[in-house]
């Protein structure tokens with residue numbers, strides 16, 4: 174059984190609902206930036222950066238960094254052959270791609286968490302192929318576990334937590 178191990182750095186999005194005051198380089202002053210609700214992923218070597226794109230009133234953009242994912246493990250070569258991490262890499266965990274690589278279990282280690290992250294919501298955002306409802310069902314069935322324990326979907330993850338996801 175192939176296992177892939179991922180390290181996640183979680184950063185909270187803006188505290189203000191959808192907008193934030195900050196200096197705009199182009200305007201030359203502090204202005205209000207509004208979340209466009211567009212998300213972008215950039216891969217750089219083995220890190221994947223996730224941004225949300227904000228715009229000031231004049232339309233200048235600012236990319237707020239939301240999360241950094243580092244991907245490495247003793248099994249990393251399996252993933253890298255089939256799913257290149259850089260360039261056109263899939264940014265999220267794509268269940269069917271992982272299955273196609275023979276990966277049956279994904280382990281995620283939270284190496285930084287800035288804020289509270291509900292496990293079901295977090296996984297729904299980062300996993301492609303399963304809805305939040307399906308994720309909640311898998312949590313309840315013990316197929317998604319936190320620190321080797323069966324948990325409830327609303328549990329929050331924190332630093333050094335280990336999420337394991339069986340994807341068979």
Ligand SMILES: [Zn+2]
Pocket residue numbers: 197198199200201204229230231232233
């Ligand atoms: Zn501006």
